[in-house]
Amino acid sequence: MKSSTKDTESILTREETRTGLGPETLKRAILNHLFYNQGKFPEIATRNDYYMAMSFAVRDRLLQRWVASVKKYLNADQKIVSYLSAEYLLGPHLANNLINLGIYENMEKASNSLGMNLDWLIAKEQEPGLGNGGLGRLAACYMDSLATLEIPAIGYGIRYQFGIFEQDIKDGWQIEDTDNWLRRGNPWEIAKRELGYDVKLGGYVQHYTDINGKFKANWIPGMIVKGIAYDTPILGYRVNTCNTLRLWKSEAPKSFDFQTFNQGLYSGAVSDKTVCENISKVLYPNDEQREGKILRLQQQYFFVSCSLQDMIAIHLSQGGKIERFYDKFVVQLNDTHPAIGVAEMMRLLVDVYEVEWDLAWDITKKSFAYTNHTLLPEALETWDQDLFQSVLPRHLEIIQEINRRFLDEVTIRTYGDQDLISSLSIISDGPWKKIRMANLACAGSFAINGVAALHSELLKKTVLKDWYQLWPEKFSNKTNGVTPRRWMVLSNPKLSSLISSKIGEGWIKNLDELTGLEQYADDPSFQQEWMVVKHEMKKDLAKRILQRTKIKVDPSSIFDVHVKRIHEYKRQHLNILHVIALYNRIKQNPDAEVVPRTFIFAGKAAPGYHLAKLMIKLITSVADVVNQDPIVKDRIKVVFYPNYNVTNAQRIYPAADVSEQISTAGKEASGTGNMKLSMNGALTIGTLDGANVEIRDCVGAENFFLFGLTEEEVQQKKSEGYNPFDYYMANPELKLAIDQINSGYFSHMNGSVFKDLINSLLYHDQYLVLADFESYVAEQERVAEAYKDKQRWAKMSILNAARMGKFSSDRSIKDYCDDIWKVGPSPVELVDFHQKTQ
Ligand code: NBY
Known part of the structure; x- marks a missing residue:
């Protein structure tokens, strides 16, 4: 029966009340959640209560879209992208969802009318730090783009109870604290308690022949854990598509082992749960x-097994045939x-679904694709x-069998080339046999990709050379990208409004439209507006730096930003050596003209990585001396901003003038x-490494500060027998800087603090810090020179942002969709779920 106009109206009214987006409805929704969900009323509600109530109100609005999306994916003959990642570094949800729903302003009104400041509430959110760095953040950007491009997708991962540690700095050293992000509850997830899968671990395998004479394996596990699904809706920007991020939590299958308990072994019963x-x-x-x-392997297997079981269950529930799994899912x-x-897919197919080995291997190879990140x-x-x-006795057998058959194929194709056979083998030879996961991934995937043009080329020439020789058709490059929703619209609203005032809002979904800014790059009044926004953002960051580190910095100085994980190859020590050299120039000639600069570092060091932790101590130690020295007269300042995470990154990028991308080439x-900074108008000083190469191609060599050895020169130097000590002896500025560190100049005359770092630089210097020092310092002089010419700098900054279209994660995802996944958009329509079927 067709519904009348009146019915439609009442449905709309009902929807407006329940999930409407107007300020008044939003306000009522917040109060409802406060009261009915949390048992609170305005007089006693805390700021966190309001944050929770608002988040629940937003989640209601996501759910409507989410259910519509899930329904569509389940019913339609629609292929789904399944992204398997051990890490998702999502960052806070609330503000992002407000932007993607298009209700930021309305929520601001609702919030004000409740006497609450929206920014305060947003700041209440504990970000889910379920990743280490680039790899985890990439997964988060890709989830945003998949939804925005209306691609059906599920992200699978682990719901870590404790994410990446929180970093504090005490006495200049990194101190780690646990990240208890779930402490106050997580309003963004929905626990699907009923949706769980058993995962076996340990034990042994029994072999037998069944009544049909078939050889069978029976894995008797040492223990079974249950994976419970926790779903987080991921809404696209201004679309109805709302995908799922499904994270697995591990639990004991029964929360209590009563048999053990009855025997009086109370602690045994509980420890199983633990x-x-x-x-x-x-x-x-x-x-x-x-x-x-062991625990790391258990984690990997646990989430992958739950995810594959889940995908198979979805596929079969729709009447799909197990043999056609790859029609429903492509697994990245x-x-x-x-x-x-x-290996798990092979086990499920062969042991559980009784598919013949050859067919199972064919299904597996058609389902998986592999991205290499290092x-x-x-x-x-x-x-x-x-x-x-x-941990995985059955999987070892399966891998041995995969490898046996695979090496037979290689033997035939290479006429028995022993070197190739041993390099491609999934299990290494020798007394200590190892399972090589990259080889397993390559053998079991139909596509293999690197994450930037140079990286993909190097993969083919180095670590995956032999794979490329035999299967060149599997290889491609998919240059990374980042979402402009979080990294521009959300984190830099002022710059985003300025951009939109000139070229409209289309760039947010189609980042190539930023080229429209090029016509204003020479326009003095636009340049002025651009630099005013930058200055505002620098003032904001300066305030935070003062709060967090007690260091006062000048927003008119160059904000020179080096933020990322701390690692020798990323060469934070090269940067600090330059700082020391500048400092010494001032000391030797106090009246020298120095363009004021604030060196901002941030990043976490892996807790067990001694040299990385020493690099942090070196930065903070140099900061202590330089920042206090009256001769410097505040012309240079050094800041180590603690606890680099998504929230802090959102505050730092918009304020950056200079982006340090100085890793050893290759x-x-x-x-x-590098992409996020450039989008926000920072100019890069960098080597020809990773995506820097492509960024420079796009922004133009004249808008990029290049230095350092190329990847080929690095290889050549190493093969000639690189001696860092020669560089130390040959460059007086470098020698002085190193001698000062060594003598304890920056560490209260205790030179031994940094001895491991200094020894590593002088006698090994794997990452050619000393070889690149001179060219780095020279290029930094050009940076300072360029900054003196305000108009030139403004133009370069505008052109950097204008030419970043390629680095939207939307472009990356389109490339994956077209070349690897063969999945297209599938727009979702909103339906009224309250309407009774007639
Ligand atoms: O992946 C990073 C790369 O270093 C960076 O160049 C790239 O842009 C980014 C995205 O493609 N890799 C990275 O972040 N890796 C990790 O975080 C990581 C985490 C865990 C382990 C290894 C690497 N692990 O073995 O446990």
């Missing part, structure tokens, strides 16, 4: 450094962390075979901070 819950307890805080621990592996999925050999994951067997796979 062991199970431990699996999703904490994120390993290492980036670029694998952790060969975010690095090798979920690569065990290849060239650093120490980051390539391998597992000791014995350890692997103790080491940074892509970088994404």
Whole structure:
């Protein structure tokens, strides 16, 4: 029966009351949640209560879109992108959802009418720090773009109870504190208690022949854990598509083992629960450094097994055939962390669904694609075979069988080339056998990609050379991108409004439209407006720096920003050596003309990474001396901003003049901070590494400060026998700086503090810090010179932002969709779920 106009009106009214977006409805929704959900009323409600109530009100509005999206994906013959990632570094949800829903202003009104400041409430949110750095943040940007492009997608991962540690600085050293982000509850997730999967671990395998004479394996586990789904809706920008981020929490299958309890073994019964819950307890805080621990392998297997079981359940529930799994899902592996999925898929197909091996392998290879994020050999994951067997005995057998058949194929194709066979083998030879996860991922995937043009080329020439030789058709490049919604609209509203006032709002969804700004790059009044916004943002950051570090910085100085994980290859020490050189120039000639500069560092060091922690101590120690020295007269300041995370990044990027992207060429796979900074009008000083190469191509060489050895020169230098000591001896400024650190000039005359760092630089210098020092310092002089010419700087800054279209994660996701996933947009329409079926 067709509904009458009157019915439609009443439905609309009902929807407006329940999930409407006007200020009055939003206000009522907040008060309702405060009262009915939290049992609070305005007189006693805390700011956090209001944050929770507002978030629930926003979530209601997401759910309507989410349910519509899920319904569509379940019913339609729609392929779904499944993104498997051990990390999602999402950042706070509230403000982002307000922007994507288009209700920021209305919520501001609602909030004001309740006597609350929206910014305060937004600041209440504890960000979910479920990632280490670039890789986890990339997954978050991709989730935003998938939804915005209306691509059906599910992100699968782990709901860590404790995310990346919080960093504090005490006495100049990094101190780690646990990140108890769930302490006050998480209004953004919906626990699906009924949706869980059992995951086996440990134990042994029995083999038998069934009544049909078929050879069978029966995995008797040492323990079983249950994965419970926690869903977070991910809404696209101004669309109805609302995808799912499904994170698994590990629990004991029964919360209590009564049998054990009855025997009086109380602690045994409880410890089982503890062991199970431990699996999703904490994120390993290492980036670029694998952790060969049992728990880490258990985490990887746990979330991958839950996710694959879930995908299969979805596919079968729609009447899909297991043999056509790849028609429903394409599974993207975010690095090798979920690569065990290849073996798990084979186990599910062969052991559980009784698919013949060859067909199972064919299905698997059609389902998976693998993204590599690193060239650093120490980051390539391998597992000791014995350890692997103790956790996943059945998977070891499966991998051995995959490898046996795979090497047969390689043998035929290469006429028995032993070098190739041993390099492609999934299990390394030798007395200590290792399972090589990158090889498993490559063998089991139909597509392999790097994350920037240079990185993808280097993959083909180095770590994956032999794979490329045999399967060149699998390889492609997918340069990373970042979402302009969070990294411009949300974090830099003033710059975004200025841009929109000139070119309209289309750029937010189509970042190429930023080129429309080029015509204003020479316009003095636009330049003026642009620099006023930048100055405002620098003032805001200066306030925070003062609050957080007690260091007073001048917003008219150059804000020179080096923010990212602390790592030798990222060369924060090269930056600080330059700072010391500048300082010494001032000391030697106090009246020298120095363009005032504030060096801002931020980033976490992996807790077990001694040299990275020393680098932080060096930065804070140099800061203590330079910031206090009266001769400097505040012309240079050094700040280490503690606890770099998404929230703090959002405050730092908009205020940056200079973006430090100074890794040793060939080491940074892509970088994404480089893109965010440039979009916000910072000029890059950088090497030809990762995506810097492409950024420079886009913004123009004249708008980029280039220095340092190229990747080829780095290789050549190393092969010639690089001796860092020669560089130390040859450059008096460098020598003085190092001698000062060594003598304790920056550490109360205790030179031994930095000895490990100094020894590493003088006698190894794996990352060619000393070789690049001179060219870095020279380029920094050009930076200072350029900053003196305000108009020239403004123009360069505008052109940087204007030419960043390529680096939207929307472009990256389109490339993945077209070349790898073969999935297109599937727009979602809102339906009224309250309407009775007639
Ligand atoms: O991935 C980063 C790359 O260094 C960066 O160049 C790139 O832009 C970004 C996105 O593609 N890699 C990264 O962040 N890696 C990790 O965080 C990471 C975390 C854990 C482990 C290894 C690497 N692990 O082995 O446990």
